[in-house]
Amino acid sequence: MKYFILMLLPAYLSAHPHMFIDTEMEVRLRDDILNGIEITWHFDPMFTAAITTDFDSNGDGRFSVGETAEVFSNAFSNLETSDYFTFVNIDGQTYSPAQIEEFSVFMEEGALVYRFFCPFNIRITNGVFRVAIYDSTYYCDILYCEGSPITINGPGSETAQFEIEQNNDITISYGGSISVSREGSSYSGTAYPQQLVVYLNSD
Numbered sequence: 001m002k003y004f005i006l007m008l009l010p011a012y013l014s015a016h017p018h019m020f021i022d023t024e025m026e027v028r029l030r031d032d033i034l035n036g037i038e039i040t041w042h043f044d045p046m047f048t049a050a051i052t053t054d055f056d057s058n059g060d061g062r063f064s065v066g067e068t069a070e071v072f073s074n075a076f077s078n079l080e081t082s083d084y085f086t087f088v089n090i091d092g093q094t095y096s097p098a099q100i101e102e103f104s105v106f107m108e109e110g111a112l113v114y115r116f117f118c119p120f121n122i123r124i125t126n127g128v129f130r131v132a133i134y135d136s137t138y139y140c141d142i143l144y145c146e147g148s149p150i151t152i153n154g155p156g157s158e159t160a161q162f163e164i165e166q167n168n169d170i171t172i173s174y175g176g177s178i179s180v181s182r183e184g185s186s187y188s189g190t191a192y193p194q195q196l197v198v199y200l201n202s203d
Helices: 047-053 065-075 077-085
Strands: 019-030 034-043 086-091 093-095 101-108 113-122 128-133 142-143 150-153 161-166 194-199
Touching: 019 065, 019 128, 019 194, 034 077, 034 128, 047 065, 047 101, 047 150, 065 077, 065 101, 077 161, 086 113, 142 161, 150 161
Parallel strands: 019 142, 019 150
Antiparallel strands: 019 034, 034 113, 086 093, 086 128, 101 113, 128 194, 161 194
């Protein structure tokens, strides 16, 4: 079966959202170069069940090299057409990953997890850049994990600071009924993505 990353049941296709992803990110710097971003996605129970049922062939709760390749091919790689939901803004220019490296899939505390690296190698010309991860169709409701979802590593990270904010310049309009909801969230038909803002040399 070929998944659109988060295809569940056809009966729910008119409802938005019906997939929930909690995100962590490790930003890797090389002085004033954004080397890349390692992204970790934690999935909800329904998508977890769908992927483990179809791709964990021996039911051991682990994904072998072959099973991981199947997940990548059938339930991740098609996200290339959606820029892997990842958008980096530097000095007014928006970049998305041209390719993905180091893809892995595993279980953590009963939830399915994807982890992958987005190489960029872009110079940060004005000392600040922004990273937004969102689905423009709002099929997926994507938020940062609670706690400490962001780490910044590499040369130049020592003086970097960051904040997470709502990007009110990007409006995601969606329709249809709400079949499921994230605890504590309300759904008005309009959503705005969260974005990470990183400031270099902020000492």
